[in-house]
Amino acid sequence: MNPGMNPVMNPGMDPGMYPWDESWDESWDEPGLNPGMNPVMNPGIASALYPIFRANEKVFKDSDEEVIKYLKEKNFNADAGLTDQERADVLAYAALMEERLQPALLYLWWVDAKNHVEFSRPWYARAFHFPFNYFLPGRIHRAAEERLESTRGGNHILPEELRSKVFKDAKDCLDLLSEKLNEQQFFFGDSPSSLDALVFSYLAPILRVPFPNNELKDHVKQSENLWMYCSRILQRYFPATSEDAAEQKRNETMRDTPNSLDDDPHKVRNIVLSVAVALCALVGYGLMSGLVQLEVVGHEGEEDDSEDGMAE
Amino acid sequence: MMASLVEEAAQIHAQGLESNLQGGGIDEELELYQPFQKDQITLPEEVQCMAVKTLLHMCKIPFSLRLRANAENMSPSGGVPFIKVGPQIVSEFDPIVEYLDLKGISLSRELSGSQRSEMKAYMALTVNRLYSAEVYLSWCCETIANKVTKPRYGAPYPWPLNKLLPWYKQREAKKYLKVQGWLEKSQDEVYEELKMACKALSDKLDDQYYFFLDRPSELDALVFGHLYSLLTFQLIDDKMADIVNSFPTLTRFVERIQENYFIAPEMDDV
Numbered sequence: 092m093n094p095g096m097n098p099v100m101n102p103g104m105d106p107g108m109y110p111w112d113e114s115w116d117e118s119w120d121e122p123g124l125n126p127g128m129n130p131v132m133n134p135g136i137a138s139a140l141y142p143i144f145r146a147n148e149k150v151f152k153d154s155d156e157e158v159i160k161y162l163k164e165k166n167f168n169a170d171a172g173l174t175d176q177e178r179a180d181v182l183a184y185a186a187l188m189e190e191r192l193q194p195a196l197l198y199l200w201w202v203d204a205k206n207h208v209e210f211s212r213p214w215y216a217r218a219f220h221f222p223f224n225y226f227l228p229g230r231i232h233r234a235a236e237e238r239l240e241s242t243r244g245g246n247h248i249l250p251e252e253l254r255s256k257v258f259k260d261a262k263d264c265l266d267l268l269s270e271k272l273n274e275q276q277f278f279f280g281d282s283p284s285s286l287d288a289l290v291f292s293y294l295a296p297i298l299r300v301p302f303p304n305n306e307l308k309d310h311v312k313q314s315e316n317l318w319m320y321c322s323r324i325l326q327r328y329f330p331a332t333s334e335d336a337a338e339q340k341r342n343e344t345m346r347d348t349p350n351s352l353d354d355d356p357h358k359v360r361n362i363v364l365s366v367a368v369a370l371c372a373l374v375g376y377g378l379m380s381g382l383v384q385l386e387v388v389g390h391e392g393e394e395d396d397s398e399d400g401m402a403e
Numbered sequence: 404m405m406a407s408l409v410e411e412a413a414q415i416h417a418q419g420l421e422s423n424l425q426g427g428g429i430d431e432e433l434e435l436y437q438p439f440q441k442d443q444i445t446l447p448e449e450v451q452c453m454a455v456k457t458l459l460h461m462c463k464i465p466f467s468l469r470l471r472a473n474a475e476n477m478s479p480s481g482g483v484p485f486i487k488v489g490p491q492i493v494s495e496f497d498p499i500v501e502y503l504d505l506k507g508i509s510l511s512r513e514l515s516g517s518q519r520s521e522m523k524a525y526m527a528l529t530v531n532r533l534y535s536a537e538v539y540l541s542w543c544c545e546t547i548a549n550k551v552t553k554p555r556y557g558a559p560y561p562w563p564l565n566k567l568l569p570w571y572k573q574r575e576a577k578k579y580l581k582v583q584g585w586l587e588k589s590q591d592e593v594y595e596e597l598k599m600a601c602k603a604l605s606d607k608l609d610d611q612y613y614f615f616l617d618r619p620s621e622l623d624a625l626v627f628g629h630l631y632s633l634l635t636f637q638l639i640d641d642k643m644a645d646i647v648n649s650f651p652t653l654t655r656f657v658e659r660i661q662e663n664y665f666i667a668p669e670m671d672d673v
Contacts, residue, residue, distance in 0.1 A: 179603035180521065187527035238582035263523075270520040 159285060169285045177279050181286040184271070184278075187264060192293050194239055195261030195307060198254070199297075201235035205304045262310050269314040276323070283324075291324050429488055429506055433466040435459070436474045437484040443472060443558045446541045446636050447534065452484045454496050454628025459486075460664040461619045462508050472559035500621050511620045518615050522622045525607060525614070529622075532600035533629045535585050539593050540643065542576035543586065547638055598646050605650040612659070619660075627660045 162168070170178055200211050215231070216224040240248075243256055268290060277283045278290065297307045298321055312318050376382075437452040438444045444452070459466050466486070471477060478485040478494040485494035486502075493502045503509065511519055541552045556572055557565030580586045585593070604626060608614055614622050630653055633643045647653055 175606040176609065179606040180524070182599065182603040183521070183524035183528040183607070186531040187524040190527040190531050234582075237578075241579050241582050267520040267523050270516045271524075273517065 169283060169288070172282060173279060173284060177284075180279075181284060181289075184268070184286055185289055187267065188289065188293055191260040191264035194243060194257050196293065196296060197235040197239060198257050199300075199302055199305060199307070201232045202239060203254075203302075203304050206302050207232060209303050210301070258306050261307055265307070265310055265314065265317065269317050272316050272320060274316065277320075287324070291321065294321050295325075429464060429508075431489040433459070433464055434469050434487045435466045435484055436469045436471055436477060436487065438474045439470050439472060439559070443555055445552050445556055446632060446638070447537045448475075448483050449636055450534065450537060450629050450632045451482065451496060452628075453632050454625045455484050455486070455499055457627050457660065457664060458496070458499065458503075458510075458621065458624040461510055461624055462503060464503075464508065496625065510618070510624075511615075513618070514615055514620065522615060522620055525604070525622050526625055528600060528603060529625050529629055532596055533633075535580065535583055536593050536597045536600070537629075537633070538576050539580055539585055539588070540590075540638070542573050543580060544590055548573060551638055594642065594646065597643065598649075601647060601650050601653060605652040608652050608656055610652070623660065627657060630657050631661065 170181060173181070199206055201207055212228045212232070215228040218224075219227050239253065239257065243253055248256075272278060275281075278286045294311060294317065297305070297311055298318075302308075311321075435452075435455065438448060440449075440452075456466075456468075474483050474485070475481065479492055480494045480498075482495045485492055486499060491502075493499050500509075511522060514522060540547055542548050553569035553573070554565075556569040560568060577586060588596075613619050614626070630647055633647050634654070634657060635644075647657075
């Protein structure tokens with residue numbers, strides 16, 4: 092455990108605490124995250140379990156609850172100042188978001204056709220290593236669909252119906268959260284609790300992930316207190332240090348050039364490959380059908396003749 | 404001529420709206436359909452039926468109970484119970500609450516914004532944790548599934564069906580739990596979840612008579628439905644009842660609601 096860790100910067104504030112952790116791994120500059128730490132990039136771990144949390148010898152996977160428990164044992168408890176009733180509220184709102192908001196996020200990531208085809212699939216495919224990039228995104232996509240289907244009223248439901256149902260639930264949930272937050276700094280007054288971490292973990296992807304299709308973003312922006320709340324947390328717990336800023340700048344400058352450079356070698360390689368394959372097929376066909384052989388023999392003969400002729 | 408007809412129609416429409424807004428209520432007889440209570444119903448279904456019945460009692464809506472062995476297949480969403488008012492059929496707890504709200508009957512009308520927000524959150528907690536725990540224990544805990552749930556679920560059907568249908572239903576239940584991430588949990592973990600949810604509810608209720616203000620809300624109906632069924636449903640062991648019993652606030656709450664809304668003879672009928 093990092094001894095310098097500030098207890099106020101509580102376990103939940105770790106960006107790895109939310110179910111969408113994999114979303115943070117690269118591509119846009121979320122302060123405080125190191126793309127090199129991306130678990131996806133670790134070839135040994137292709138099980139799609141996040142977050143991975145390492146403390147001394149212990150490794151936790153895919154279980155924010157376990158991590159919070161571990162941190163509590165080490166006396167980093169974000170909920171220490173809460174009353175029993177407030178702690179019950181934490182549990183209740185966690186369940187509310189799991190029930191209402193999570194399906195909408197799943198929908199945004201994996202089920203919405205435009206987002207899936209244009210954004211999440213290619214993005215994930217880029218992040219995974221070679222054999223995995225072909226089937227892991229598909230697997231996550233199917234799991235998301237399955238989950239929506241069985242929690243939102245079976246397989247007889249129409250896609251449009253599902254969509255409106257999921258987003259209606261999510262918007263209701265956002266309204267309820269905004270109602271609960273009211274004008275307060277955090278959900279329970281002036282100091283953060285694990286609920287704040289959890290709420291932020293749901294809101295941040297809605298606001299920051301550049302989905303081509305995002306119905307919820309405008310809704311969050313409309314409820315001013317949630318919007319302010321998010322920027323407050325970002326400022327306070329993910330401050331852009333000078334190092335980050337420098338890196339961001341570097342990334343920005345790199346982004347224009349290397350991105351095009353990044354794509355270019357692929358393009359060239361693809362063209363070369365396809366030309367090579369086409370040539371192989373052509374020559375192969377020629378050889379198989381005997382056409383080329385005849386030509387070659389004839390050609391060689393002619394050449395020889397002409398050369399002979401020239402020589403003569 | 405045309406104009407007067409249109410006007411008339413508009414008037415009728417407006418009157419209709421008004422009567423709806425004034426809470427015209429439900430004029431026709433309300434029928435509640437559910438599976439047989441005594442030897443067919445399974446725990447998760449029993450919970451849902453109990454919650455809806457409590458809700459109707461709390462809204463003071465008279466209803467007649469219809470027991471059907473195939474209630475599940477009659478329901479438009481595949482879930483029991485469902486209510487039938489005239490030509491309309493609405494199934495399951497949340498849609499029924501919405502339907503009653505449309506008819507001008509709502510238990511939570513007088514709650515403030517933040518109270519309503521909390522109510523919804525605790526309802527989500529009840530559904531998300533308690534219901535999943537009930538499904539898990541009924542269908543995934545091998546002894547309970549084989550000795551209680553499956554025989555009960557298959558009870559109304561003849562031989563090959565009474566083995567096939569429960570098996571099919573169990574697969575469905577496992578799929579539901581899998582996508583919720585509950586299937587990998589051990590039985591002890593599920594009991595732990597149950598305990599945590601009960602503790603949260605008990606802390607929230609504290610020593611109040613109802614969860615919010617001095618009147619019942621949808622949350623009270625839902626929580627009562629769950630807790631009452633957990634306390635009374637005959638499973639192999641009493642572990643679930645013991646967990647609920649370890650929170651005296653909750654048991655007192657269940658007793659209170661039972662006394663207020665379920666008069667003794669009616670319970671016998673059910």
